[in-house]
Amino acid sequence: MARHFRAGAAGLAVLGLTLTACGGAKVGDDSAAGSGSSGKCGTFNLAINPWVGYEANAAVLAYVAEHDLGCKVEQKDLKEEIAWQGFGTGEVDAVVENWGHDDLKKKYITDQKTAVDAGPTGNKGLIGWYVPPWLAKAHPDITDWNNLNKYASKFKTSESGGKGQLLDGDPSFVTNDEALVKNLKLDFKVVYAGSETALIQAYRNAEKNKQWVIGYFYEPQWFMSEVPLKKVSLPEYKEGCDADAEKVACDYPVYELDKIVSAKFAKSGSPAYDLVKNFTWTNEDQNTVAKYIAVDKMAPEAAAKKWVEANRGKVDAWIK
């Protein structure tokens, strides 16, 4: 009997649903809006490398490409190495914040000729050793590498085997730190945190609980607007002082961050290519958008919209 009843109830429910449903908006009523963006731009395949600064560049470029040029933007979440691989196979059109990566440039630009340089993003990339602000304030001389050994014992952790700990981050970061420690005769051991997340969390804890932490970090970075880390000065960088990876004893160079596009995309005549090529902005610009995304938790698209609307002049210069 119960089953009988249930079947009946289900039937009634269906009937009810069909009747009440007739009032709703139908699928396809406004479908014209969706297919409006089919200009001459076509599809623009944009790689998204996994850090927030990159996401800021990409969000703004994607927003402009979509709204001003009418492109269909495909954003693809990929690590650098895989994104570069995609140039050759036509799966990726552009990488819009590249840090050095001379090995990849040699492989894909010089040897395979599947990628080309699309000029600087205007961002200056700083790599170096940083300490939390409280530490720089309490011991101002710590920002000079000559004094690091004096404090080495303070940086000891359970991981550093009796020496001071120098925390390094994600394996895809460019780093000379092991050679630096050796060649500058520092009483430190490089410990690999393994990810940017781990690095940021370490600095966040250190600032909050007044712990001793020194490690690898870089700018531009959204985290700087939460905790403005202080850079430790290493022996000054001079052209060629990092030529031999074993013998490096100088600071990192200032990187001109640049954009790489696939060779095919560069020749395609797509307005998206001109946009990528003309795109430049400053570290402050990027930090602003990155902060919208990471700290204010805005969706990348909303963050890009907010910045673009406030900086129309800059954007117009890219697409003129």
Place this chain on the structure above:
Amino acid sequence: MTVAVHKTQRPERTGSEEPPAPARRARTVSRSVIVAGILVVWLVLFAVLRGKQTLSLAAADLTDLHRWFNDVNDSIGANRNSNPLFLYFFNEIRLVIDTLVTFVQELISQPPAGRPVPQIGWLGVVGIVGYVSWALGNWRVALLAVAGFTFLGLQGLWQESMDTLALTLSAVCVALLFALPLGVWAGLSDRVNRIVTPFLDFMQTMPTFVYLAPLTLFFLIGPASATIATAIYAAPPAIRITAHAIRSVPETTVEAADSMGATRRQALLKVLLPMSKRTVVMGVNQTIMAALAMVTIAALINAPGLGATVVQALQSLDVGTAFNAGLAIVVMAIVLDRVTTAASVRADTARGSDSPFLKWRRHLVVAQGVVAAVLVYLSRTYLWAAEFPGEGGTGSTIAKAATDVTTWAQDNLSGLTNAFRDALTNGLLNPFQTLLTDSPWWLVGAALVALGTVLGGWRAGATSAVCVGLLIGTGVWSDAMTTLASTTVATVLVMLLGVVLGVWMGRSALVDRLLRPSLDAAQVMPPFVYLVPFLALFGATRFTAIVAAIVYAAPVAIKIIADGVRAVPGTTVEAAMSTGCNTWQIITKVQLPMARGALTLATNQGLIYVLSMVVVGGLVGAGALGYDVVAGFSQGQLYGKGLAAGLAIVLLGVMFDRITQAAARRAGA
């Protein structure tokens, strides 16, 4: 990450065997004396030879093998567009799988050309899910499934969830297409089984990070690569369990069929397959679970869905959002698990039952089918039924609560956790790691082989010798020893937890019911979600990696031990009670010794699960092999080293699997 599921079938059998004979005890004692002897010799030699011949390799250094792997990788990449193997083989496979995934995605998650929304909207999907789970299972799981899927929408993650579901379903389909026939074959032929097993071990212990980059080389970036990566990882449980199911059909039944003149084909189709249906469905269940476990990893090569949300949230350390997406994965896993489990029970009971309401059921199936069809129609036609209504407010509430809890824990517990970490690291981990990494390689190798032989017999000893030799060949010996130290400590802690909680669960049905859902959730929740809170509590250290491994591995050990304890016959326990044993004595003198088989099995599974977390550990400061693998995935020139490190993890896994399995057989025999 679900390694060697077929082994979990064993505790019921080994657990109930009586430990006979004082003679055996004499042998065990002498064995532990030998083990102690080996350790003493090792310690003495270590004291003398410390720091010599340790085969250590700096982070950026490479061996010839690593360079060779790099060259192979590069030449594949360079020749990809001219090589016929690519043009006519890999590209074709890619095309087929791409078409499949795109089809499923357009059905439920992505708008196809010319439509603003997918073919079937949320109401239709919920309707189908409810209908299918009712038809395959029962109305209780149908209710759970409908509630679960609606919850996904309330979390504000409807589209992400459907992307994940589409990818999971496609990967499971592809995996089963190969896994079921292969499993049947392995079930019928011992030789095939012997050949297939090492490959399955390899597929399950090789860290997925290692083959993600090559896969994108073969199958390009996109859904095809993500699906294939997931299918490779998810197929082994189905193969193993299917083979096991065919094997467990009673000998007499097969003989009866033979005597009635059934051909091989008839015996297979009419006897073996129907009788093993239930277990095969469990294999499908395990494959689905394994596929879901790959969701976050596959996001690293642009697989859309919940994994992408988790990974993105991690970049800005947004614990709340990551947890919300992780919870959606857990919910989906629970729904799919319960539905397939119910389906396997139904497969068992439906067979041969001729009850009167079978007829009624048929009518109901049709009626419910009509309901589902109407819901699908509505969701195709009306926007309110196509797009999940509301803003996903539940999701932001969950995210906020998760953030608050983590912040509280970080603020209030970090002093305590740091003290605990330092005590354990300095007291146990560091000395042990020093012993392994600072002893000469031949000493550690000899000790491993000797221990393997004493604990597991000659064959296990021989396997250890081969594995040690190959480990040296990988060129990452020193890193392997560092990893070995952390994983051993993690396994010891897993076993401690396993014994305490497992015994408690085994002795009380109530505790079991209360704990089991959390254990399930801990196994399915993507580790990426709890990395940030753990980093806050324990810093970027090896210990953080150990804690993460425990969260993932302990549930398996606990469940196996609980089953083992429960399998101890009630009469034995009563007899012990009547002789005046107190609870402590019953546990230590009766229940644990009798569950010895389960304990060894739990060690085996615990260790292998811990090993599968090595790469995740590399992301939070464990260094060593885990870091090498991640580095190989991130940097071209370290690709070969990452591959070698992946192989080293497999070798460690194989070595311990063989030793503990052999030891388990001895304990059970």
